[in-house]
Amino acid sequence: MRVLVCGGAGYIGSHMVRKLISSGHTPVVFDNLSTGHSAALDEAFRGAAEKGISPVLVKGDVLNVGDVEKLFDEQPVDAVIHFSAHSKVSESLAKPALYYHGILVGSLNLLAAAIHSKVDTFIFSSTAAVYGTPETMPIEESCPTNPISPFGQAAKMVEMILEDYAQAQGLKSIALRYFNAAGADPEGRLGENHDPETHLIPNVLKAILGKTPPLDIFGNDYPTPDGTCIRDYVHVEDVADAHLLALNHLCAQTGSGYFQTFNVGSGKGFSVLEVMAAAERVTGQWVPYTFTHRRAGDPAVLVASAEKAKQTLGWNPKYPSLDDIIRTAWRWFNK
Numbered sequence: 001m002r003v004l005v006c007g008g009a010g011y012i013g014s015h016m017v018r019k020l021i022s023s024g025h026t027p028v029v030f031d032n033l034s035t036g037h038s039a040a041l042d043e044a045f046r047g048a049a050e051k052g053i054s055p056v057l058v059k060g061d062v063l064n065v066g067d068v069e070k071l072f073d074e075q076p077v078d079a080v081i082h083f084s085a086h087s088k089v090s091e092s093l094a095k096p097a098l099y100y101h102g103i104l105v106g107s108l109n110l111l112a113a114a115i116h117s118k119v120d121t122f123i124f125s126s127t128a129a130v131y132g133t134p135e136t137m138p139i140e141e142s143c144p145t146n147p148i149s150p151f152g153q154a155a156k157m158v159e160m161i162l163e164d165y166a167q168a169q170g171l172k173s174i175a176l177r178y179f180n181a182a183g184a185d186p187e188g189r190l191g192e193n194h195d196p197e198t199h200l201i202p203n204v205l206k207a208i209l210g211k212t213p214p215l216d217i218f219g220n221d222y223p224t225p226d227g228t229c230i231r232d233y234v235h236v237e238d239v240a241d242a243h244l245l246a247l248n249h250l251c252a253q254t255g256s257g258y259f260q261t262f263n264v265g266s267g268k269g270f271s272v273l274e275v276m277a278a279a280e281r282v283t284g285q286w287v288p289y290t291f292t293h294r295r296a297g298d299p300a301v302l303v304a305s306a307e308k309a310k311q312t313l314g315w316n317p318k319y320p321s322l323d324d325i326i327r328t329a330w331r332w333f334n335k
Ligand SMILES: NC(=O)c1ccc[n+]([C@@H]2O[C@H](COP(=O)([O-])OP(=O)(O)OC[C@H]3O[C@@H](n4cnc5c(N)ncnc54)[C@H](O)[C@@H]3O)[C@@H](O)[C@H]2O)c1
Pocket: 006, 007, 008, 009, 010, 011, 012, 013, 030, 031, 032, 033, 034, 035, 036, 037, 060, 061, 062, 063, 082, 083, 084, 085, 086, 087, 106, 125, 126, 127, 128, 178, 179, 180, 181, 182, 194
Protein backbone atom coordinates (compact mmCIF):
# COMPACT_ATOMS: atom_id res chain seq x y z
CA MET A 1 0.00 0.00 0.00
CA ARG A 2 1.24 3.55 -0.71
CA VAL A 3 0.67 5.66 2.37
CA LEU A 4 0.93 9.44 2.45
CA VAL A 5 2.70 10.43 5.69
CA CYS A 6 2.22 14.17 6.18
CA GLY A 7 4.81 15.31 8.69
CA GLY A 8 6.83 12.13 8.15
CA ALA A 9 10.13 13.89 8.84
CA GLY A 10 9.06 14.69 12.41
CA TYR A 11 9.47 12.75 15.63
CA ILE A 12 6.47 10.40 15.48
CA GLY A 13 6.21 10.58 11.68
CA SER A 14 9.76 9.29 11.08
CA HIS A 15 9.13 6.30 13.35
CA MET A 16 5.93 5.68 11.38
CA VAL A 17 7.81 5.82 8.09
CA ARG A 18 10.22 3.17 9.31
CA LYS A 19 7.34 1.03 10.59
CA LEU A 20 5.55 1.24 7.23
CA ILE A 21 8.68 0.17 5.36
CA SER A 22 9.32 -2.73 7.72
CA SER A 23 5.68 -3.81 7.12
CA GLY A 24 6.10 -3.74 3.33
CA HIS A 25 4.29 -0.45 2.65
CA THR A 26 5.60 2.47 0.59
CA PRO A 27 5.62 5.79 2.45
CA VAL A 28 5.17 9.01 0.52
CA VAL A 29 6.37 11.68 2.94
CA PHE A 30 5.08 15.22 2.59
CA ASP A 31 6.81 17.72 4.85
CA ASN A 32 7.94 21.35 4.88
CA LEU A 33 10.81 20.43 7.25
CA SER A 34 9.82 23.25 9.61
CA THR A 35 10.32 21.08 12.70
CA GLY A 36 11.21 17.80 10.96
CA HIS A 37 14.60 16.70 9.69
CA SER A 38 15.66 15.22 6.35
CA ALA A 39 18.41 13.34 8.25
CA ALA A 40 15.68 11.48 10.16
CA LEU A 41 14.23 10.38 6.86
CA ASP A 42 17.62 9.17 5.63
CA GLU A 43 17.59 6.85 8.65
CA ALA A 44 13.91 5.96 8.31
CA PHE A 45 14.33 5.08 4.60
CA ARG A 46 17.39 2.89 5.27
CA GLY A 47 16.87 -0.70 4.11
CA ALA A 48 13.87 0.17 1.89
CA ALA A 49 15.68 -0.65 -1.39
CA GLU A 50 16.54 -4.16 -0.15
CA LYS A 51 12.81 -4.70 0.35
CA GLY A 52 12.01 -3.39 -3.14
CA ILE A 53 10.36 -0.30 -1.66
CA SER A 54 10.94 3.21 -3.07
CA PRO A 55 9.93 5.74 -0.42
CA VAL A 56 9.54 9.35 -1.49
CA LEU A 57 10.00 12.75 0.17
CA VAL A 58 7.96 15.57 -1.34
CA LYS A 59 8.75 18.97 0.16
CA GLY A 60 5.71 21.17 0.52
CA ASP A 61 3.34 22.92 2.87
CA VAL A 62 0.04 21.42 3.92
CA LEU A 63 -1.33 24.96 4.28
CA ASN A 64 -0.68 25.62 0.58
CA VAL A 65 -3.57 24.26 -1.50
CA GLY A 66 -1.42 24.20 -4.64
CA ASP A 67 1.26 22.08 -2.94
CA VAL A 68 -1.33 19.63 -1.65
CA GLU A 69 -3.18 19.30 -4.99
CA LYS A 70 0.12 18.78 -6.84
CA LEU A 71 1.08 16.12 -4.31
CA PHE A 72 -2.10 14.12 -4.91
CA ASP A 73 -1.81 14.59 -8.71
CA GLU A 74 1.77 13.32 -8.82
CA GLN A 75 1.82 10.73 -6.04
CA PRO A 76 -1.09 8.32 -6.02
CA VAL A 77 -1.72 6.97 -2.50
CA ASP A 78 -4.18 4.60 -0.85
CA ALA A 79 -4.31 6.21 2.61
CA VAL A 80 -3.30 9.36 4.49
CA ILE A 81 -1.70 9.71 7.94
CA HIS A 82 -1.67 13.33 9.07
CA PHE A 83 1.06 14.28 11.57
CA SER A 84 1.88 17.75 10.25
CA ALA A 85 0.97 20.24 12.93
CA HIS A 86 2.36 22.22 15.83
CA SER A 87 1.77 20.59 19.21
CA LYS A 88 2.61 22.83 22.16
CA VAL A 89 -0.26 23.54 24.51
CA SER A 90 1.35 26.65 26.03
CA GLU A 91 2.31 28.09 22.62
CA SER A 92 -1.26 27.57 21.44
CA LEU A 93 -2.53 29.76 24.30
CA ALA A 94 -0.16 32.56 23.26
CA LYS A 95 -0.68 32.12 19.49
CA PRO A 96 -4.17 30.69 18.94
CA ALA A 97 -4.31 31.73 15.28
CA LEU A 98 -1.20 29.67 14.51
CA TYR A 99 -2.93 26.61 15.93
CA TYR A 100 -6.46 27.09 14.62
CA HIS A 101 -5.13 27.99 11.17
CA GLY A 102 -2.44 25.30 11.09
CA ILE A 103 -4.53 22.41 12.35
CA LEU A 104 -7.85 23.26 10.70
CA VAL A 105 -6.65 24.53 7.31
CA GLY A 106 -4.00 21.81 7.02
CA SER A 107 -6.56 19.09 7.73
CA LEU A 108 -9.20 20.60 5.43
CA ASN A 109 -6.69 20.92 2.57
CA LEU A 110 -5.64 17.30 2.93
CA LEU A 111 -9.22 16.06 3.21
CA ALA A 112 -10.34 18.00 0.12
CA ALA A 113 -7.50 16.64 -2.00
CA ALA A 114 -7.93 13.10 -0.65
CA ILE A 115 -11.66 13.05 -1.39
CA HIS A 116 -11.08 14.56 -4.84
CA SER A 117 -8.58 11.73 -5.52
CA LYS A 118 -11.00 9.11 -4.11
CA VAL A 119 -8.70 8.31 -1.18
CA ASP A 120 -11.12 7.43 1.63
CA THR A 121 -8.76 6.24 4.41
CA PHE A 122 -7.45 8.87 6.84
CA ILE A 123 -5.71 8.80 10.24
CA PHE A 124 -5.42 11.99 12.27
CA SER A 125 -2.97 12.74 15.10
CA SER A 126 -5.29 13.95 17.84
CA THR A 127 -4.33 14.54 21.43
CA ALA A 128 -5.26 13.99 25.06
CA ALA A 129 -5.66 17.79 25.15
CA VAL A 130 -9.19 17.30 23.73
CA TYR A 131 -10.28 16.14 27.21
CA GLY A 132 -9.30 19.37 29.01
CA THR A 133 -9.48 18.71 32.76
CA PRO A 134 -11.24 15.35 32.98
CA GLU A 135 -13.26 14.48 36.06
CA THR A 136 -12.59 10.72 35.97
CA MET A 137 -9.36 8.79 35.62
CA PRO A 138 -8.30 6.82 33.65
CA ILE A 139 -9.83 8.71 30.74
CA GLU A 140 -12.04 6.72 28.40
CA GLU A 141 -12.86 7.91 24.90
CA SER A 142 -16.48 8.41 25.98
CA CYS A 143 -15.43 11.03 28.57
CA PRO A 144 -16.62 14.57 27.75
CA THR A 145 -14.23 16.60 25.60
CA ASN A 146 -13.85 20.11 27.05
CA PRO A 147 -10.46 21.35 25.80
CA ILE A 148 -8.79 24.19 27.72
CA SER A 149 -6.31 25.21 24.99
CA PRO A 150 -6.56 26.19 21.31
CA PHE A 151 -4.43 23.11 20.51
CA GLY A 152 -7.03 20.84 22.11
CA GLN A 153 -9.95 22.84 20.65
CA ALA A 154 -8.57 22.64 17.12
CA ALA A 155 -7.95 18.88 17.42
CA LYS A 156 -11.50 18.41 18.69
CA MET A 157 -12.82 20.41 15.72
CA VAL A 158 -10.92 18.17 13.28
CA GLU A 159 -12.47 15.13 14.96
CA MET A 160 -15.92 16.68 14.42
CA ILE A 161 -15.07 17.35 10.78
CA LEU A 162 -13.97 13.73 10.30
CA GLU A 163 -17.21 12.48 11.83
CA ASP A 164 -19.25 14.69 9.49
CA TYR A 165 -17.19 13.59 6.47
CA ALA A 166 -17.83 9.94 7.37
CA GLN A 167 -21.57 10.63 7.11
CA ALA A 168 -21.53 12.87 4.08
CA GLN A 169 -18.52 11.77 2.04
CA GLY A 170 -18.05 8.12 3.04
CA LEU A 171 -14.67 8.90 4.58
CA LYS A 172 -13.17 6.18 6.79
CA SER A 173 -11.08 7.77 9.49
CA ILE A 174 -9.61 7.30 12.93
CA ALA A 175 -8.42 10.01 15.32
CA LEU A 176 -5.69 8.68 17.61
CA ARG A 177 -5.60 10.70 20.82
CA TYR A 178 -1.98 10.54 21.89
CA PHE A 179 -0.99 11.05 25.48
CA ASN A 180 2.77 11.80 25.90
CA ALA A 181 4.74 10.15 23.11
CA ALA A 182 8.27 9.48 24.37
CA GLY A 183 11.35 7.33 23.88
CA ALA A 184 13.24 6.53 20.71
CA ASP A 185 13.79 3.82 18.14
CA PRO A 186 15.38 1.01 20.22
CA GLU A 187 18.27 0.80 17.74
CA GLY A 188 19.05 4.45 18.42
CA ARG A 189 18.67 5.65 14.81
CA LEU A 190 15.64 7.89 15.29
CA GLY A 191 14.58 10.00 18.24
CA GLU A 192 13.09 13.24 19.47
CA ASN A 193 14.75 16.40 18.16
CA HIS A 194 12.59 19.47 18.71
CA ASP A 195 14.03 22.97 19.05
CA PRO A 196 12.94 24.35 21.41
CA GLU A 197 12.08 21.13 23.24
CA THR A 198 9.07 21.26 25.55
CA HIS A 199 8.65 17.56 26.35
CA LEU A 200 9.71 16.37 29.77
CA ILE A 201 11.84 13.27 29.09
CA PRO A 202 14.18 14.85 26.50
CA ASN A 203 14.52 17.91 28.72
CA VAL A 204 15.39 15.76 31.75
CA LEU A 205 18.07 13.98 29.70
CA LYS A 206 19.43 17.23 28.29
CA ALA A 207 19.67 18.65 31.82
CA ILE A 208 21.61 15.54 32.87
CA LEU A 209 23.96 15.97 29.91
CA GLY A 210 24.47 19.63 30.86
CA LYS A 211 23.08 20.73 27.47
CA THR A 212 20.53 23.01 29.14
CA PRO A 213 20.25 24.93 32.42
CA PRO A 214 18.62 23.02 35.33
CA LEU A 215 15.22 21.61 34.48
CA ASP A 216 12.22 23.88 35.18
CA ILE A 217 9.41 22.00 36.93
CA PHE A 218 6.19 23.89 36.28
CA GLY A 219 4.31 23.77 39.57
CA ASN A 220 4.69 21.69 42.76
CA ASP A 221 1.29 22.55 44.23
CA TYR A 222 -0.99 20.38 42.11
CA PRO A 223 -3.45 18.05 43.89
CA THR A 224 -1.22 15.00 43.27
CA PRO A 225 0.75 12.95 45.84
CA ASP A 226 4.03 14.88 45.27
CA GLY A 227 2.47 18.11 43.95
CA THR A 228 3.79 17.75 40.38
CA CYS A 229 1.73 16.96 37.27
CA ILE A 230 1.04 13.34 36.38
CA ARG A 231 1.18 12.25 32.74
CA ASP A 232 0.90 9.03 30.74
CA TYR A 233 4.07 8.28 28.71
CA VAL A 234 3.73 5.99 25.70
CA HIS A 235 6.65 4.72 23.64
CA VAL A 236 6.86 6.21 20.15
CA GLU A 237 7.25 2.71 18.66
CA ASP A 238 3.97 1.72 20.29
CA VAL A 239 2.39 4.91 18.91
CA ALA A 240 3.56 3.90 15.42
CA ASP A 241 2.17 0.37 15.96
CA ALA A 242 -1.21 1.87 16.87
CA HIS A 243 -1.25 3.67 13.49
CA LEU A 244 -0.44 0.50 11.58
CA LEU A 245 -3.26 -1.34 13.37
CA ALA A 246 -5.60 1.60 12.76
CA LEU A 247 -4.71 1.48 9.07
CA ASN A 248 -5.48 -2.25 8.90
CA HIS A 249 -8.72 -1.70 10.82
CA LEU A 250 -9.84 1.01 8.39
CA CYS A 251 -8.96 -1.14 5.39
CA ALA A 252 -11.12 -3.93 6.84
CA GLN A 253 -14.20 -1.65 6.93
CA THR A 254 -16.26 -2.65 3.92
CA GLY A 255 -19.15 -0.20 4.28
CA SER A 256 -19.11 3.49 3.42
CA GLY A 257 -18.09 5.94 6.14
CA TYR A 258 -16.47 5.20 9.48
CA PHE A 259 -15.12 7.30 12.33
CA GLN A 260 -13.70 6.33 15.71
CA THR A 261 -11.42 7.84 18.32
CA PHE A 262 -8.85 5.79 20.24
CA ASN A 263 -6.64 6.76 23.15
CA VAL A 264 -2.96 5.97 22.66
CA GLY A 265 -1.52 5.86 26.15
CA SER A 266 0.08 3.34 28.47
CA GLY A 267 -2.66 3.49 31.10
CA LYS A 268 -0.10 4.40 33.77
CA GLY A 269 0.61 7.83 35.18
CA PHE A 270 3.93 9.20 36.46
CA SER A 271 4.57 12.53 38.15
CA VAL A 272 7.39 14.82 37.02
CA LEU A 273 9.39 13.82 40.10
CA GLU A 274 8.82 10.13 39.35
CA VAL A 275 10.06 10.62 35.77
CA MET A 276 13.18 12.33 37.14
CA ALA A 277 13.75 9.47 39.59
CA ALA A 278 13.42 6.96 36.72
CA ALA A 279 15.91 8.97 34.63
CA GLU A 280 18.34 8.92 37.57
CA ARG A 281 17.93 5.12 37.84
CA VAL A 282 18.52 4.61 34.12
CA THR A 283 21.44 7.01 33.69
CA GLY A 284 23.01 6.78 37.13
CA GLN A 285 23.18 10.59 37.12
CA TRP A 286 21.47 13.34 39.06
CA VAL A 287 18.91 15.68 37.41
CA PRO A 288 19.50 19.36 38.28
CA TYR A 289 16.13 21.14 38.61
CA THR A 290 14.26 24.14 39.98
CA PHE A 291 10.58 24.59 40.76
CA THR A 292 8.81 27.37 38.91
CA HIS A 293 5.20 28.55 38.48
CA ARG A 294 2.44 26.44 36.93
CA ARG A 295 1.90 26.70 33.16
CA ALA A 296 -1.54 27.68 31.86
CA GLY A 297 -3.36 24.83 30.13
CA ASP A 298 -1.75 22.03 32.20
CA PRO A 299 -4.29 19.78 33.96
CA ALA A 300 -3.00 18.04 37.12
CA VAL A 301 -3.46 14.47 35.86
CA LEU A 302 -3.90 12.90 32.41
CA VAL A 303 -3.90 9.11 32.26
CA ALA A 304 -5.47 7.10 29.45
CA SER A 305 -7.60 4.06 29.44
CA ALA A 306 -6.16 2.19 26.45
CA GLU A 307 -8.74 -0.60 26.61
CA LYS A 308 -10.60 0.45 23.46
CA ALA A 309 -7.44 0.36 21.32
CA LYS A 310 -6.46 -2.97 22.85
CA GLN A 311 -9.89 -4.55 22.33
CA THR A 312 -10.77 -3.10 18.94
CA LEU A 313 -7.41 -2.68 17.21
CA GLY A 314 -5.54 -5.48 19.01
CA TRP A 315 -2.95 -2.95 20.21
CA ASN A 316 -0.46 -4.45 22.63
CA PRO A 317 2.24 -1.95 23.70
CA LYS A 318 5.73 -3.48 23.62
CA TYR A 319 7.40 -0.87 25.86
CA PRO A 320 5.08 -0.42 28.85
CA SER A 321 7.89 0.35 31.32
CA LEU A 322 8.88 3.96 31.96
CA ASP A 323 12.49 2.91 32.54
CA ASP A 324 12.58 1.22 29.11
CA ILE A 325 11.12 4.32 27.47
CA ILE A 326 13.81 6.48 29.10
CA ARG A 327 16.54 3.94 28.28
CA THR A 328 15.78 4.17 24.53
CA ALA A 329 15.70 7.99 24.69
CA TRP A 330 19.00 8.03 26.62
CA ARG A 331 20.66 5.86 23.95
CA TRP A 332 19.46 8.29 21.28
CA PHE A 333 20.68 11.36 23.18
CA ASN A 334 24.08 9.81 23.74
CA LYS A 335 24.46 9.31 20.01
N1 LIG B 1 4.60 14.33 20.49
C1 LIG B 1 3.53 14.15 21.26
O1 LIG B 1 3.60 13.69 22.40
C2 LIG B 1 2.16 14.50 20.72
C3 LIG B 1 1.06 14.49 21.60
C4 LIG B 1 -0.19 14.80 21.08
C5 LIG B 1 -0.36 15.08 19.74
N2 LIG B 1 0.73 15.09 18.92
C6 LIG B 1 0.50 15.39 17.49
O2 LIG B 1 1.26 14.47 16.71
C7 LIG B 1 1.74 15.11 15.54
C8 LIG B 1 3.21 14.82 15.40
O3 LIG B 1 3.91 15.24 16.58
P1 LIG B 1 5.49 15.25 16.62
O4 LIG B 1 5.88 15.32 18.04
O5 LIG B 1 6.01 14.17 15.76
O6 LIG B 1 5.78 16.67 15.97
P2 LIG B 1 6.99 17.13 15.02
O7 LIG B 1 7.04 18.61 15.09
O8 LIG B 1 8.23 16.38 15.34
O9 LIG B 1 6.51 16.66 13.58
C9 LIG B 1 5.62 17.43 12.78
C10 LIG B 1 6.10 17.31 11.35
O10 LIG B 1 5.19 18.05 10.52
C11 LIG B 1 5.93 18.93 9.68
N3 LIG B 1 5.07 20.08 9.42
C12 LIG B 1 4.64 21.01 10.33
N4 LIG B 1 3.87 21.94 9.72
C13 LIG B 1 3.80 21.58 8.41
C14 LIG B 1 3.17 22.14 7.29
N5 LIG B 1 2.44 23.26 7.37
N6 LIG B 1 3.30 21.52 6.08
C15 LIG B 1 4.04 20.38 5.97
N7 LIG B 1 4.68 19.82 7.00
C16 LIG B 1 4.56 20.41 8.23
C17 LIG B 1 7.18 19.27 10.45
O11 LIG B 1 8.26 19.70 9.62
C18 LIG B 1 7.49 17.93 11.13
O12 LIG B 1 8.26 17.09 10.30
C19 LIG B 1 1.39 16.58 15.66
O13 LIG B 1 0.24 16.81 14.88
C20 LIG B 1 1.05 16.76 17.12
O14 LIG B 1 0.04 17.71 17.31
C21 LIG B 1 1.98 14.82 19.37
